[in-house]
Amino acid sequence: MTANDTGARIAPLRPEHAQQVLAIYQLGIDEGNATFETTAPTWEAFDKAKLPDHRLVALDGGRALGWAAVVPVSDRCAYAGVVEHSVYVHPDARGRGIGLALLEALLASTDAAGIWTVQSGIFPENTASLALHQRAGFRVIGTRERIGRHHGAWRDVVLVERRSPSVN
Secondary structure (H helix, E strand, O other): OEEOOOOOEEEEOOHHHHHHHHHHHHHHHHHOOOOOOOOOOOHHHHHHHOOHHHEEEEEEOOEEEEEEEEEEOOOOHHHOOEEEEEEEEOHHHOOOOHHHHHHHHHHHHHHHOOOOEEEEEEOOOOHHHHHHHHHOOOEEEEEEEEEEEEOOEEEEEEEEEEEOOOOO
16 A cells, blocks of 8 residues: 555555446546446456456545556467556546556556556547656557547547566
8 A cells, every 4th residue: 555645545456446446437438538438347347357466546535536457468478568557537536646646556566567568548639648648657659540439439549558667
């Protein structure tokens, strides 16, 4: 568990956080610029998909303010050190550094585990997320144009990645 200057405590994401974490996920989905998903998964699906050693929650007392987690990009051994991450912050907690605190803690976790690349796809309209990722040391790789349809419209996705400085 990590304390930071946001007033939140970064802790491992556990089943007791499930309801709040999935509610934050759904709020992000409902805003329309966070993901192609239209509904938050069940806790069982979330739990099965996310790597257990790299799931974090930002807490203010018992209230979840945000979360971050990773999934493997492939089961091929050549990509064992590559993950895709998600980070979501409750709308009421934005602008306090929660997202950056979560990303920094997540990157410390993945670096320590020997993960060499953390990547994500971000809608270009999500300028706050793009800025957050730049502050956390991610670089833009490129844009996948019209990669998927979202609510009937084609959407682009900006690919970002962060290479671990500690994994050679």
